[in-house]
Amino acid sequence: MLNQISKLQLESIRLWYLVQHSLSSYQQLIDYFGSAEQAVTPANLQRWSSLGIHKNHIQRAQQFYSAAEQQHFQKILDCLTQHCDFICLANEPDYPAQLLPYSDRPPILFGQGQSFNLSQPQIAIVGSRKASQHGLQLSYDFAYYLADKGFFITSGLAQGIDQAAHHAGLKHQRTIAVMATGIEQTYPSQHLQLRQQIVEHGGCVITEFLPFTKPLQRNFPRRNRIVSGLSLGVLVAEAALESGSLITAKLAAEQGKLIFAIPGHIYSEHHRGCHQLIREGATLVDHPEQIIEDLALPTQWQIQQQDHSTQTKADIPTHLQHLYQQLDWVGQDLDHLAEKTNLAVDVLLAQLMELELLGLCLQQAGRYSRCRAATAPCFS
Template sequence: MLKPLSQVQMDTITLWYLVQHSLSSFYKLEQHFGSIHNAVQPESIPLWSGLGLHKNHLQRAQQFYTPAEQHRFQSILQEIQQHSDFVLSYHDPEYPRQLLPYSDKPPILFGQGQLAQLMQPQIAIVGSRKPSPHGRQIAYDFSYYLSEKGFVISSGLAQGIDEAAHQGALPHQRTLAVMGTGLDQTYPSQHQQLRQQIVQQSGTIITEFLPHTPPLQHHFPRRNRMVSALSLGVIVAEASLNSGSIITAKLAAEQGKLVFAIPGHIYSEFHQGCHQLIREGAILVDHPEQVLEDLALPTQWQAQQQSLDESPTSSLSAKPEIPEHLMPLYNQLDWTGAALDHLAIHLQQDAATLTAQLMELELLGLCMQQSGVYLRCRPIQ
């Protein structure tokens, strides 16, 4: 059940609604007024006109405090309450740390299912909407293998490779779907059952888009950039030269992510996009274990995970629970590492307190220090 929205979340939703999902306008207004709260105050609205914003945003803001627009906005809030299990502003401690370094991060996320999935290591699998049977099987097999190893498989809920990737991870209850619409609808509509399965089997659905947002074409590159940003690496399972997954791969490379491409027959049009990516520097893989090797995840975490997998008595109850006072710190850690000063700034705590808490997490086997940064070393399952 969705917790009551905080004032920061309410202000963020308000501004996000007024600028109609425009990232540039949102962050320009936040910077100009010093905070999101200041930007949406009635006395601030007349000042928007001097900031070079789109005329639609100005008109929407000028009409916002009229009874008709307030009624419409309240309807949006009711939809959020109805369809969301969680809402995260980028100021919230639970907001995924993977997204924070990017200037185009979504200011707010709406989600269904397990919030904890966002805090676990993710690997994205993307590809053609019209794959060959061979490509669909490969996506399923890679997803099944990697999710069995403890990784959340993220994709975009599209037809084809995305669908196979989600299905491959469902048996291990580790998949995350990023949508290009509001949570009140499913696109494509024939994936309604798949979407329900994801939520029912401890998966997660997220979107940056407000309710009543249709599946517009320009929303899908935005969805794809979030799929790659959340993940440690992106696997392109099968793609033609004009596949949208090629754009996802290039976005991932710009974000500094590792891009993996699975090769195929040289005369197959289904694989030409993957071959092009390999020529441009993507890593050729033909077995999912190679992905784990190239990601070079902390060896301590891999050893712990292997011992858990091989232990006949291992169970969810055997894994340590995180004390409540350590949760904010644990939520700030990820699989690539965070420096102590970075953690101190985000958590607004002194170094001595953080050092003591990090030591507690290390003793629980949930954190490790490597090359001067602190990393997670075991996922919560």
Template sequence: MLNHLSKAQIDTITLWYLVQHSLSSFYKLEKYFAGVEHAVNTQNFALWHTLGLHKSHLQRLAEFQSEIGQQKFQQLLHSIQKNSDFILLADDADYPAQLLPYTDKPPILFGQGHAKALLQPQIAIVGSRKPSAHGRQVAYDFAYYLSEKGFYIISGLAQGIDEAAHQGALKHTGTIAVMGTGLEQTYPAQHQQLRQQIVAQSGAIITEFLPDTPPLAHHFPRRNRIVSALSLGIVVAEAALKSGSLITAKLAADQGKVIFAIPGHIYSEHHHGCHQLIREGAILVDHPEQIIEDLALPTQWQNQCYLEHSQKLQTVSHPVELPPHLTALYNQLDWVGQTLDALASKQTVDVAHLTSQLMELELLGVCMQQAGLYLRCRSPQ
């Protein structure tokens, strides 16, 4: 539960509420008014009518300015505070760096659990909501193995493959669930206990949707783009030809992610979708170690570094604590790697100072340099 909402958070929530989760309208208004705070300034509301916005947004704006509308909005803010453990805005230091390159990144994320889980190296596992017993077991086994190697498993909290993947990951590091509804509800409802386990075991539940957002069909592709964008690669464990997982795989391919597909019996309709993905260029895998091997080299460096540090941590009783002056830079790092110039373009310090800070992070064991790229190799505990 949040005790306080900052002005920046309230402004972003206001605009997100008025445009009814429309990414195009949100970023259009932010750009036009040179900032969210100016877009929701009451003195600028008259200009909204000149920007060609959808009539539903203008209707919501008119309602928002009424007494009843304000009461409704205050109830929304109360629900957000009650159900959220953290809120991340796109310009926050803790906002996942993996999402930043995408023009359709969510401007706000509502979460329960541990926000730092989003900064961990993640592999997505998705698949059918009605898998075979074999497919469910394979998803569980792959998640179990990959989480044992230090990767967080990310999926969509759905029935079937998603559920099995979350359960397998809970045996080791943790898991992240991205929802297609508001945080105050669990969909499907029978996964309430699973959701509680995820939060209790260093994981996170996140959504871009405001409270009282129902589980509508078009919300799940939006959810899936976040699942994919946060991950280093996406594994389709089992899918029929008409499975929604194929849509997720297409989104992942558009984002430049590595797609893995687990094959099955050629006569099994449960696997026809995976076989189609393989024909279209997905990487066939029959063991989770192949996923680690086939991901980009920086991911292999990350995994090796993680294992080395895990061995050291067995003899160290205290966690690594990041000094406050290094937090923003560490949060900017990702698990793939960035050049010094790319890091410098987002920092206010000079290159010499930035190099010094990177060296401090390397000495703390949370950053490494490979082939001119700086990347995370573990997280503060």
């Protein structure tokens, strides 16, 4: 449960509500007025009609300060306060850095659980809702192995492959679910217990959608860009040709992510989607270690993962958390980090050295990247 919603978050939620999750309208209004706060002032709401904004958004803006609209918006805020553990804005330091390069990133994430884990190394596992027993076992086995090696398993909380992957990730307290509904809902409803287990055991559940958003069909492909965007790579464990997981793979490819697919029997309808992805350039894998090798993270995973304890924000000294949050898995030079953190160079170097000694940072060729902490420091 949230202690409070900050003023900046409130104004961003207000704008997100008025444009009804429209990424283009939200960004257009931010660009024009300079901030969400300015975009939703009573005077500026009247100016929306001259900006080419969709007529539905204009109508909502004009009616926003009516008693009925104010009452409905307050219900949304109350629901967020009750059901959210955190809210992340794209311009706040706790927003997952791996989503920032994408123009279609969600401006707001609503979540339950440990928000810090959104910035941990993740592999998405997706596939058919109506999976075969063989596919479910493969999804579970791959997810279990990868989670055991330190990766968070990210998926969409759907039936079938997603469900098996989440259950395996739970065994190591490393799984993240991205939903296509409001935060107060669980879809499908029979996964309520699974969702609760994810939150209670070190994972997190997130959505970009406001409370009371129903599980509309159009929201699921949109949700998939977050699943792939958060992850270092996407594994399609089993998929028919019409599977929605192929949409996730396509989005991941557009984001520059590596796509992995598990092959099956050539006459199996359950595997035709995976075979098509392999024909189109996805990497065929028959063991999860191949995924780790191909991702080539700057970490000696076999050495570091002898202690499988989950890395949490509490493990990092308070004065280093802001800098660690700015690091990514690719690497940034000193000038870039100094600009992002507003730290003096001598202070920045000292903190980077502390992170290296803690096994949380790796320096290679003048670039600093994250490193998965365990019992040993990072090695190049």
